[in-house]
Amino acid sequence: MSEQLAIHGGKPTVPAGTIKPWPQITDADRQAVMEVLSGQSINEQRRIQAEALSQEWATYVGRKYCIPTNSGTAALHMCIAALGIEPGDEVIVPAFTFWATAAGVLHHNAIPIFVDIDPKTFCIDAAQIEGKLSERTKAVIAVHIHGMPADMDAILAVATQHGLKVIEDAAQAHGSKYKGVPCGSIGDVAGFSTQMSKTLTTGSEGGLFVTDDEDYHKQAALLQYFGELVVPGRERQEQEYNAYGLGWMYRGDVFGQAFVRSQLKRLDTNNALRIRNCNFLTEHLSKIKGIETPYVPPQCQPVYYNYVVGVKPDEVGLSISPRIFREKVQEALTAEGIHVGQWQRRPVPAQEIFQAQIGYGQGCPWTCGHAQPVEYRQEDYPNATAFIDSHFYLFDVNPPNDLDLMKLYVEAFEKVMDNLDRLVE
Ligand SMILES: Cc1ncc(COP(=O)(O)O)c(C=O)c1O
Incomplete structure (x- = not known):
């Protein structure tokens, strides 16, 4: 008889305390943050950190311009503004993403139009974009979801x-x-988040806007800083206190910038270690019946922000829904000591804001006179719904977690899948 599952009173496969949290914080990171405090003027540090981060990230991605922001959502809103998207314009957004992708569109009184995802990569299905275009469509947002281009x-x-x-x-x-080219360097503009969980992080909140276009850069910079062009830390010299248009307060934070610059020095090393962990998982988990591992198109090099696992009850002869099977497997793996779970619980257009079509006020931006009527029908996004029902995330594939831990993850999966008869009684 196979070993008893932890959920049934057996010993967990992964002992408590084995999994290391992200981000890994080194003495170099601590020193980088301390340097902000040990300088003569913290205001001067604001300029130094913001300018250095702009330059370093622009170079890394291969873009001319970068503006550090206080969130990824802010960077995405700046993308919309930079492109001159007008109230009532339509922007194509994948139906599966974090809804901040669509929020940036709404913040500019424009209208997100959703397109279903590809069932293999879980990114937008490019073949379905054309069917959603109208004379008002101005842009497409490509989301590199889970780090998959x-x-x-x-x-x-x-x-x-x-x-x-x-x-x-x-x-x-x-x-x-x-x-072979970095995500963020391909479209007209791009937004990155450096929020705590991301593979490049400020340790708190933050984002990065990038482009090659001088005018897009200028429009984004105006939006970022109350409608003026000001370098952080040079307010006394540069700020006119005369807004040239509606702007927000999307400046980044000096401590986060110092931290993320230090983390950036290890981004490639950390990505390589995460990719090694995930390749190991794919090699071993793909041999287990009932489990689906990530598909990687030959032209893509993903960094596996999270490792996505699918379940296939029919492959193991079970006639239960993928959703119920997923929940059972997830519960059993959690008891084995692995951090697994769900992220999005429904496609973005199924969220209340789109179903009720109330962004702010009496229903703006859908009702404030600019937009054409739009319908967000949940049944239009079957691949996004099926993805959510049948997939979960294996978190903590980040370094310093290594192959020894990945071996335990694989053991836990094998144990759970060997005991399905007891798990799904
Ligand atoms: C795909 C996607 N877009 C946008 C965002 C928004 O980033 P932030 O949380 O930094 O505003 C996130 C972050 O969670 C995200 O995962």
């Missing part, structure tokens, strides 16, 4: 054919590559 050639082809701009939401894809 979206199908950029196909997206750029539709965009070129229809005169659309391309925004990359690279919030989860620092260092991911499509055909």
